Amino acid sequence: MIVVTSGSAYLDVDAYAGCIAFAQLLNLQGLAAKAISSAPLNQSISQTLRDWPVGLDAHHATEHDHFVMIDISDPSHFDTCVDAQRVVEVIDHHPGFESYWQERLGPRAAIEAVGAACTQVYERWVEAGLFHAMNSSTAALLATAILDNTLNLKGQINTARDQQAYAALADKAGLAQDWPARYFSECQTAIEHDLPAAINKDLKRMDAQLPLPRVIGQLTVWNAQHLLQTQRATLVSTLQAHDPDWLLNLISIDEHCSYLLVGSPASAAHLAELLDVTFVEQLAKVPGALLRKQILRAALKLADKPLSK
Incomplete structure (x- = not known):
């Protein structure tokens, strides 16, 4: 059995959709595969998506299974069911482990600078000549994951590959023009219904050697101004409970910007230099939505640390 899975901390829509769609592709190719995860689903997987007739499989990994990793390449953060020695393929778009997997898997390690891992998964369906066989719910899941990861196709990380993939998938799924607004508003x-839980399901701890806050959270919403005006104290207290040195990247899709909220003046000073932004009362507004992975990439570059391990 091939187990298609992702990380251990949480499952976002890119990992969720990518695992489901890639397992379906393998099965169509005659390879027994299951999409599984032991991680909690975060708020990017809205209730509407969870209600669609496609989802994760019920399967307990065994010592005979092999693993395909989607939307992750750092072995220290793999799902707890994964034996890294039995990983046979990696599809990811986060920097840091390109050489590590290239040495082990060669062409079966695809760690690429695209907006969404689901763009890569879509391309695998096309390369296999099986896109015509993809069901509409899977197409809708993949399209939504691309929307989320590329910030409605307007983020700095958005590529022509993401745009092409989204157009083909949205057409196949029959998504309405207002789907992006409906999806992000539902998220x-x-x-807002349980803000601390949402934050806790999208936190990452950074390498202490990097010029970054030790903990970085990220939330993507349709419009962030109301959230900052009404629940800033909750945002601060939730992050502060994890570490006094923190950053929250609050992405506002409708405003096409990011708000960076930090826990200390020292963090604000470091990030102001790193990202060339101005903080006022430990809050900065960044035109053009910014993703956490882009902040990490800037820190790696500043630290002169290779993007591969």
């Missing part, structure tokens, strides 16, 4: 409603 925001769920986030």
Whole structure:
């Protein structure tokens, strides 16, 4: 059995959709595969998406299974069911482990600078000549993951490959023109319903050697101004409980910007230099939405640390 899975901390929509769609592709190719995860689903997987007739499989990994990793390449953060020695393929778009996997898997390690891992998964369906066989719910999941990861196709990380993939998938799924606004608004409603839980499901701890806050959270909403005006104290207290040195990247899709909220003046000073932004009362507004992985990439470059391990 081939187990298609992702990380251990949480599952976002890119990992969720990518695992489901890639397992379906392998099965169509005659390879027994299951999409599984032991991680909690975060708020990017809205209730509407969870109600669609495609989802994760029920399967307990065994010592005979092999693993395909989607949207992750750092072995220290793999799902707890994964034996890294039995990983046979990696599809990811986060920097840091390109050489590590290239040495082990060669062409079966695809760690590429695209906006979404689901763009890569879509391309695998096309390369296999099986896109015609993809069901509409899977197409809708993949399209939504691309929307989320590329910030409605307007983020700095968005590429022509992401745009092409989204157009083909949205057409196949029959997504309405207002789907992006509906999706991101639903995510925001769920986030606001239990803000601490939403933050805790999208936190990453940074390498202490990097010029970054030790903990970075990220939330993507349709419009962030209301959230900052009404729940800033909750945002601060939730992050502060993890570490006094923190950053929250609050992405506002409708405003096409990011708000960077930090826990200390020292963090603000470091990030102001790193990203060339101005903080006022430990809050900075960045035109053009910014992703956490882009902040990490800037820090790696500043630290002169190779993007491969």
